[in-house]
Amino acid sequence: MRFECNRTKMEESINIVLKAIPVRTTMPVLECMVVKAVNGVITLTTNDMNLGIETSFDADVAEDGIVLVNAKMLSDVVRKFDSDEFHFAADDEYRITLTSGSSKFHLSGIDSDEFPMLPQMDKNHKITISQMTLRDMINQTIFSISKNENNKIITGELFEITGDKFMIASLDLHRVSQRIVRLKESYDNTKVVIPGKALTELSKILQGGVDDEMEIYFSENHALFEFDRTILITQLIEGNYYNVDQMMSNEYETKVTINRMEFYNSLDRSTLLNRESENQPIVLHINDQDLNLDMNTKMGSMNDKISITKEGKDLDISFSSKYLMDVLKVLDLEEVTMYLVNSRSPVFIKDDETYNYLILPISMQG
Numbered sequence: 001m002r003f004e005c006n007r008t009k010m011e012e013s014i015n016i017v018l019k020a021i022p023v024r025t026t027m028p029v030l031e032c033m034v035v036k037a038v039n040g041v042i043t044l045t046t047n048d049m050n051l052g053i054e055t056s057f058d059a060d061v062a063e064d065g066i067v068l069v070n071a072k073m074l075s076d077v078v079r080k081f082d083s084d085e086f087h088f089a090a091d092d093e094y095r096i097t098l099t100s101g102s103s104k105f106h107l108s109g110i111d112s113d114e115f116p117m118l119p120q121m122d123k124n125h126k127i128t129i130s131q132m133t134l135r136d137m138i139n140q141t142i143f144s145i146s147k148n149e150n151n152k153i154i155t156g157e158l159f160e161i162t163g164d165k166f167m168i169a170s171l172d173l174h175r176v177s178q179r180i181v182r183l184k185e186s187y188d189n190t191k192v193v194i195p196g197k198a199l200t201e202l203s204k205i206l207q208g209g210v211d212d213e214m215e216i217y218f219s220e221n222h223a224l225f226e227f228d229r230t231i232l233i234t235q236l237i238e239g240n241y242y243n244v245d246q247m248m249s250n251e252y253e254t255k256v257t258i259n260r261m262e263f264y265n266s267l268d269r270s271t272l273l274n275r276e277s278e279n280q281p282i283v284l285h286i287n288d289q290d291l292n293l294d295m296n297t298k299m300g301s302m303n304d305k306i307s308i309t310k311e312g313k314d315l316d317i318s319f320s321s322k323y324l325m326d327v328l329k330v331l332d333l334e335e336v337t338m339y340l341v342n343s344r345s346p347v348f349i350k351d352d353e354t355y356n357y358l359i360l361p362i363s364m365q366g
Contacts, residue, residue: 002066005057006088007078007100013044013055014075015319016230019201020046020053021071029114033071034090036112037061045118050090051198052118053205055230063331067094068110074098077105078344121224126217127161127187131208131227134216137168137179138203140355145196146172156193156237158244159216159223161189169244170196176247176358193241194223198234205230212229248356249348252339254312256286260336263291264328266304267321270295273302274321279316281362286310286340295321317343318362327357 014033022030025048037078043056065102067090078086083101090096092108138157146154156167163186169178202225208214214227225232270282272294285292286308293304317340327349339348343361350356 001067002062002087002089003033003039003042003059004062004085004087004350005042005059007081007084010042010055010086010088011075011078013042013057013108014071014078016055016205017044017053018071018075019204020048020051020232022048029068029110029116031070031072032068032110032115033074034066034068034112034115034117035074035090036066037088038064045115047116050195050235051201052233053201053230054118057229065090066112067096068115069096069107073107077107106127118231119222121217121219121233122220123217123224125188125190125219126215127166127179127183127190128185128212128213128215129166129183131206131212131214132210133181134214135203135206137166137167137181138199140171140179141168141171141177142196142199142203143326144172144175144177145170145329148172152237153193153239156195157199158241158319159190159192159194161187161190167244168300169241170276171247172243173243174320174360175326176244176356177327178244178248178356180354180356188355190218191241192218192223192235193239195234195237198232200222202232205232205300222269247358248350249341250352252312252341252348254286254315256340257309257335258291258306258338260328260331260333262306263336263341264325266293266306267325267328269304270302270321271325273297273299275299279320282321282324283316283318286315286317288314315343316341317347319347319359320362323359327359331355 030048036043040058040061041056042059045054077098081100081103087099090109096107096109098105160167164183166183167180217224221236222358223234274280274297278297280297283294288310291306291308295302336349346358346360348358
């Protein structure tokens with residue numbers, strides 16, 4: 001096989017599929033990338049058996065062919081070349097020659113028959129959504145998936161479609177995140193759980209704006225995301241997800257509206273006093289016109305005051321600064337509203353039509 005293309009385009013395409021290369025594996029073939037040239041199109045494919053990515057681009061193909069090559073090595077070589085021109089050639093013995101400007105590299109390839117190609121899916125059950133919308137929904141929920149592999153179901157995110165309503169939710173032992181959008185069309189009801197790793201990598205690849213659409217296809221065992229001549233396919237997590245809607249409540253005794261960035265910056269300052277071994281909570285004292293934030297640790301103490309709009313009772317309550325900051329960081333709003341019941345009940349930061357966040361408090365000592 002032989003082809004010529006722009007080196008930057010080759011590098012960008014390699015960077016996309018590298019996201020499905022495992023960090024550690026007992027199967028060396030999974031550290032490889034399929035390079036395929038057919039009819040003027042180059043297709044790159046990687047697969048770690050749970051997550052697979054394939055992307056393609058146009059090139060000047062002199063000879064069709066297919067070869068398997070170590071993905072990290074190919075990436076490193078292409079990245080180090082100086083010239084914009086790039087030539088790729090592989091002979092019948094899978095010996096690969098890479099040329100760019102006056103530089104030339106020789107790599108050893110492998111027969112592609114050894115590689116586990118991506119599973120084929122029927123493209124019957126799908127939804128269409130804006131790339132930007134899906135990327136935002138993932139980024140606004142992915143932080144609250146669980147890292148505990150003993151409870152596999154919550155290491156992923158729930159995708160639930162009901163008519164034209166699309167909801168993504170995640171949770172761990174301390175919080176729940178929920179994002180909701182309305183789609184342009186109505187679809188068959190669907191409920192699947194997608195691994196957090198796949199969605200994290202997907203959000204990094206998605207570059208399109210609000211008008212750039214993509215398709216999501218579902219089967220019994222897989223989800224496939226297709227956009228910009230790229231597909232990402234992932235296995236689904238088996239099992240029944242928690243009923244997130246039941247966890248959300250409209251009851252409250254105290255309602256607080258606060259400037260988002262003032263609140264975030266105050267919480268951020270409090271983290272200067274916290275070491276991981278101590279991990280003291282931030283205490284919120286909610287009064288008629290002010291929110292007072294107190295932090296006391298072995299390193300020292302701090303007090304901040306922020307003006308608020310409050311309805312209902314005064315309240316003292318403690319939280320992890322990090323959990324509150326995770327929510328405030330992803331909301332592109334000037335103000336947020338918190339709904340609280342008492343010092344032992346969760347806080348809800350929400351707008352029922354688009355987002356709901358639940359954070360459990362930390363018991364105050366003394």
